[in-house]
Structure formats: C-alpha cells, structure tokens
Amino acid sequence: MSKARNILVIGGGVGGLAAAIGLHQQGVEVEVVERDKDWKVYHVGIIVQANFVRALNVLGIGDAAVKAGYAYRGARFCDLDGRVLKELPGETAVDGLPSDLGLTRPALHKVLTEKVRELGIPVRLGVTFESIEDRGDRVDVSFTDGTKGSYDLVIGADGNYSAARKLLFPDAVPRYTGQGVWRYNVPRPQDLEWSDLYIGKDKGKAGYCPLTPEDMYIFAVFEEPGNPRFAPETLADEMRRRLEGYGGILGEAARHVTDPALVVYRPLEACILPSPWYRGRVVLIGDAAHSATPHLGQGAAMAIEDAVVLAEEIAARDVEDALDAFMQRRFERAKLVGTSSIQLGEWEMHPETAGDPIELTDRIRKALAEPV
Numbered sequence: 291m292s293k294a295r296n297i298l299v300i301g302g303g304v305g306g307l308a309a310a311i312g313l314h315q316q317g318v319e320v321e322v323v324e325r326d327k328d329w330k331v332y333h334v335g336i337i338v339q340a341n342f343v344r345a346l347n348v349l350g351i352g353d354a355a356v357k358a359g360y361a362y363r364g365a366r367f368c369d370l371d372g373r374v375l376k377e378l379p380g381e382t383a384v385d386g387l388p389s390d391l392g393l394t395r396p397a398l399h400k401v402l403t404e405k406v407r408e409l410g411i412p413v414r415l416g417v418t419f420e421s422i423e424d425r426g427d428r429v430d431v432s433f434t435d436g437t438k439g440s441y442d443l444v445i446g447a448d449g450n451y452s453a454a455r456k457l458l459f460p461d462a463v464p465r466y467t468g469q470g471v472w473r474y475n476v477p478r479p480q481d482l483e484w485s486d487l488y489i490g491k492d493k494g495k496a497g498y499c500p501l502t503p504e505d506m507y508i509f510a511v512f513e514e515p516g517n518p519r520f521a522p523e524t525l526a527d528e529m530r531r532r533l534e535g536y537g538g539i540l541g542e543a544a545r546h547v548t549d550p551a552l553v554v555y556r557p558l559e560a561c562i563l564p565s566p567w568y569r570g571r572v573v574l575i576g577d578a579a580h581s582a583t584p585h586l587g588q589g590a591a592m593a594i595e596d597a598v599v600l601a602e603e604i605a606a607r608d609v610e611d612a613l614d615a616f617m618q619r620r621f622e623r624a625k626l627v628g629t630s631s632i633q634l635g636e637w638e639m640h641p642e643t644a645g646d647p648i649e650l651t652d653r654i655r656k657a658l659a660e661p662v
C-alpha cells in the first residue's frame with residue numbers, strides 16, 4: 291500500500307470536520323459528505339477540557355474555540371446543597387490557553403465550519419453514501435446525489451448511529467445504559483468560575499457549567515427505567531422534578547427551567563468497538579467507533595484527538611501502517627474514557643456497589659492531560 295492522497299470523510303460533525311482540517315493541513319486532498327442538508331446542531335452547551343484545547347490548537351483553531359466559549363477554573367464536586375466537597379482545578383496543556391471550557395455546540399460548529407470554508411475543503415450537504423466497495427487498492431463510493439468517487443481511504447465520522455459502522459461491523463449497536471440526560475441553558479451568576487457537579491441524590495446527579503459571561507447550562511443525569519419517551523410538552527416539568535431537592539446555585543437555577551421546547555433530553559447510549567476500528571481502507575473515528583456517556587465530558591475531545599492522530603499517521607506512512615499506528619495511539623485511551631464514563635453511571639444507578647467517583651474522575655482527567 292502507498293500513502294493516502296485522496297480521502298472521503300462521511301459526516302460533517304466534530305470528528306469529521308476536525309479530520310478534514312487535519313488532513314488538508316497535511317497536504318491530503320479531502321472531501322466531506324454530510325447527510326443533514328441544514329447542517330444543524332443542538333443548541334445546548336458542551337463541557338471540554340485541556341486535551342480538547344490542545345487537539346484543536348494542533349489544527350490552528352484552539353484560540354478561536356477559547357474565544358467562542360467561556361474558560362473556567364475546573365470541576366468541583368458538591369453536596370446536594372452546593373457545599374464544595376472537592377476541587378479538581380484544570381491544568382493547561384497549551385501555554386497561553388486555558389484548560390476547562392464551556393461552549394455551545396453551535397459555537398463549536400461555527401469554529402470548525404469557518405476553518406473548513408477558509409481552507410476551501412469541499413463539503414456536500416444533504417448527501418451520504420449509497421454503497422462502499424473496498425477494491426483493495428482503492429475504495430469506490432456511490433452517493434445519494436447520483437455521483438460516484440474513488441478514494442485511497444474512507445473515514446466514517448457519522449456519529450453514534452453510524453451507517454458506516456453498520457456496514458463494517460453490523461453486530462455493533464449502541465446500547466441504552468439505563469440513564470438519560472436533561473439539559474437547559476439559563477442565566478448564570480456573575481462570579482461563577484467553576485463547573486459544579488452535585489452528587490449524592492439517589493440514582494443520579496446534576497450540575498451546571500458556564501457557557502458565556504451571561505449564560506450557563508444545567509445538566510441532570512438520572513436513571514430512566516425502561517428508556518421512556520416523554521411527551522414534548524412535559525419536558526420542562528419532568529426536568530424540574532428531577533432537580534427537586536437541590537439547594538445552592540443549582541436549586542436557584544432550576545426555577546428557570548420553564549420552556550419545554552428548550553429542554554434537550556437524550557437517553558444515554560454507548561457503543562465501544564474493540565480494536566481495530568477499520569476494515570481494509572475504511573476506518574471509523576469519534577462516536578462511530580467509541581460512543582460513550584457524557585459523564586467525563588470527553589466525547590468531543592476524543593473525536594478531535596482521533597482526527598488529529600489519524601491525520602498525522604496518514605501523512606507519515608502508507609495506509610495500512612498508518613491505520614495500525616492510529617489504533618496503537620488511540621484504542622486504550624478512548625476505551626479508558628468510554629468504560630470509565632459507563633462505570634460512573636453504573637455507580638449512580640447502583641449506589642450499593644459504588645466506588646469513588648471523585649477519585650476516578652480526577653484520575654482520568656490527569657491521564658488525559660498526558661499527550662496522545
């Protein structure tokens with residue numbers, strides 16, 4: 291096999307756009323197809339840490355992401371009344387840039403899409419693959435817009451419900467973990483400098499994270515037996531009910547959860563593939579390869595780290611060796627995040643078996659501060 295010179299990325303989300311930017315910067319010809327013709331993302335916020343900033347900095351957009359979000363000092367564990375039990379201060383991985391950051395998903399999307407446009411990377415919206423034929427020395431792809439293409443490598447970055455994964459590993463399907471997450475953006479106290487997590491309530495936890503100088507978002511992760519579906523008009527009442535019994539800033543903020551249309555509820559699902567995440571010349575990255583629950587706030591960072599490492603390896607070696615080297619650098623790290631996230635959820639649902647969530651979170655944060 292020789293080095294990959296032209297690559298198709300399926301999925302224009304966090305990992306797919308990061309991969310396209312990284313590959314373009316390595317001199318590889320790259321194009322993206324994105325199924326959603328409107329290229330929309332959820333309006334909620336995401337929590338990210340130093341390894342996210344470091345990975346985006348490699349792509350030349352660390353600074354832009356920091357400006358688009360709100361930097362804070364780190365994570366704190368609190369009791370039900372908001373009394374601080376433990377501080378986990380963030381440690382920067384890039385001189386001059388902060389570590390922990392809250393930003394809205396649309397703000398991250400804007401940073402990534404602006405860079406893609408600036409680099410002139412072709413993105414076809416409302417288009418996906420119809421068939422993928424791996425010929426050994428290239429991959430032939432036909433698309434839903436009637437066109438065809440031939441590539442040295444195809445990257446499946448099409449998220450948790452990946453069609454590329456279904457093609458490569460049909461037995462791997464996301465599994466409901468037993469919990470759901472509720473999210474809502476609210477006005478924030480002026481002096482908020484931490485993301486706080488209130489623990490100790492039966493079957494779940496809740497907290498908030500600053501997003502902008504004006505706003506923060508509240509999240510609540512609770513056991514949801516039977517994976518229920520909620521009527522849209524009930525979502526604010528359901529979320530507020532789960533926030534009953536909390537004091538401190540969280541108890542105050544819960545009163546702002548009033549508009550059911552602004553509640554984002556998601557059942558938590560996970561699908562962590564064993565190694566390798568590729569077959570022949572088709573490789574999966576991000577949630578398509580290792581979707582986990584949000585307990586460590588690492589989904590976006592893992593997808594971007596995948597993208598950065600894959601671009602580096604593709605530039606350095608021929609396709610087969612690059613994919614092997616990619617797995618060597620990525621598998622254990624992504625698995626650690628995925629299994630630890632699921633473990634934290636299990637402890638919340640089964641307190642009688644619980645270990646120490648603060649210790650585990652601290653340990654993983656420190657492990658991820660190490661370079662990839």
Ligand SMILES: Cc1cc2nc3c(=O)[nH]c(=O)nc-3n(C[C@H](O)[C@H](O)[C@H](O)COP(=O)(O)OP(=O)(O)OC[C@H]3O[C@@H](n4cnc5c(N)ncnc54)[C@H](O)[C@@H]3O)c2cc1C
Nearest residue numbers: 301303304305325336337418448449576577587588589590
């Ligand atoms: C509500 C919510 C809150 C979250 N909060 C956090 C957080 O706080 N911190 C954090 O780090 N992570 C968070 N995550 C997880 C994080 O968003 C994901 O881990 C991350 O986006 C994974 O990137 P990805 O590129 O693999 O998938 P995505 O970003 O989901 O991108 C997949 C893209 O592929 C497209 N697509 C799907 N199927 C096809 C197809 N067949 N063909 C072409 N395109 C296709 C989709 O439209 C999408 O644009 C959250 C996720 C959700 C849903």
